[in-house]
Amino acid sequence: MPMPDLEIDRVSKRYGQVTALDNVSFEVRGGELFGFVGSNGAGKTTTMRIALGVLAADAGEVRFGGQPITPETRSRIGYMPEERGLYPKMKVLDQLVYLAELHGLSTNAAHKSAENWITRLGLAERRLDEVQKLSLGNQQRVQLAAALVHGPAMLVLDEPFSGLDPLAVDVMSDVLRDQAAAGVPVVFSSHQLDLVERLCDRIGIIRSGRMVACGTVDELTAEAGTQLVVSAPNAPAGWAKEIPGVRIINEEPSRTVLALEPDVDDQVVLNAALASGPVREFSRRRPSLAEVFRTTVSGGNT
Numbered sequence: 013m014p015m016p017d018l019e020i021d022r023v024s025k026r027y028g029q030v031t032a033l034d035n036v037s038f039e040v041r042g043g044e045l046f047g048f049v050g051s052n053g054a055g056k057t058t059t060m061r062i063a064l065g066v067l068a069a070d071a072g073e074v075r076f077g078g079q080p081i082t083p084e085t086r087s088r089i090g091y092m093p094e095e096r097g098l099y100p101k102m103k104v105l106d107q108l109v110y111l112a113e114l115h116g117l118s119t120n121a122a123h124k125s126a127e128n129w130i131t132r133l134g135l136a137e138r139r140l141d142e143v144q145k146l147s148l149g150n151q152q153r154v155q156l157a158a159a160l161v162h163g164p165a166m167l168v169l170d171e172p173f174s175g176l177d178p179l180a181v182d183v184m185s186d187v188l189r190d191q192a193a194a195g196v197p198v199v200f201s202s203h204q205l206d207l208v209e210r211l212c213d214r215i216g217i218i219r220s221g222r223m224v225a226c227g228t229v230d231e232l233t234a235e236a237g238t239q240l241v242v243s244a245p246n247a248p249a250g251w252a253k254e255i256p257g258v259r260i261i262n263e264e265p266s267r268t269v270l271a272l273e274p275d276v277d278d279q280v281v282l283n284a285a286l287a288s289g290p291v292r293e294f295s296r297r298r299p300s301l302a303e304v305f306r307t308t309v310s311g312g313n314t
């Protein structure tokens with residue numbers, strides 16, 4: 013059965029003169045992986061801290077399952093903060109058991125859950141080491157275990173992928189997918205757009221405290237229009253620049269990427285390319301999330 017939805021409803025927040033969030037709304041449905049992207053200082057951490065209830069909004073409301081966040085709901089959230097919050101001198105196992113008990117699990121259940129996550133996250137050989145002795149990547153695995161050890165009803169993760177090696181990225185991705193598949197709403201921020209594109213059901217792009225785009229990868233990239241990849245080895249530089257409704261995105265000696273306005277006939281472009289000689293490749297594609305992101309956030313500061 014899907015878990016309840018998380019709703020961020022018209023949330024605003026100022027720090028003195030700085031407007032960190034301006035009327036931000038979005039929802040993360042039970043069972044959904046939601047990726048939150050934006051430039052440095054755009055407002056991701058602020059949004060997550062407000063969603064968690066550790067920071068108060070100036071206006072707006074956060075609801076979980078239709079109800080405002082209470083201390084009781086907060087204890088059911090799994091959170092991975094940006095400043096990792098582990099006890100450096102505590103052993104991995106002890107730390108996880110402690111945190112699970114803090115969230116209300118019995119000693120037995122806490123041990124079982126801690127051991128389970130230690131195994132799942134590849135920390136078995138480190139379970140009796142102090143956290144401070146672990147590599148940063150392994151500390152991050154412990155931090156993920158800490159967010160999961162109490163069996164949260166919602167997951168809020170601030171840049172969980174930063175600094176991870178490719179294997180750890182795979183482990184983290186699998187765990188987040190599994191959590192979503194179990195019905196948990198999962199929201200995480202990241203600067204790794206290829207990963208967000210691959211992993212997320214829906215994505216929100218925030219710029220200067222405003223949500224400027226929100227939707228599935230398909231929706232976001234469709235809005236950005238169609239691109240053509242053309243390989244015409246004999247075509248002179250700038251061969252496509254006079255074609256109406258066509259913008260050159262990238263031009264290499266034998267491969268050009270073009271953005272088309274919606275009503276442009278791609279056969280006009282093909283004919284222009286053929287006029288120069290052979291055409292070896294001619295394909296339509298959607299822009300990547302990284303391209304959509306660049307276009308979306310370049311309309312202003314951050």
Ligand SMILES: Nc1ncnc2c1ncn2[C@@H]1O[C@H](COP(=O)(O)OP(=O)(O)OP(=O)(O)O)[C@@H](O)[C@H]1O
Binds near residue numbers: 059
């Ligand atoms: N405690 C604070 N006091 C004053 N200003 C703050 C505080 N925390 C954040 N800000 C400002 O609020 C804005 C949003 O910051 P936030 O940390 O939410 O951005 P972010 O999207 O998480 O950035 P990053 O990707 O760099 O982590 C920034 O302009 C930041 O300087």
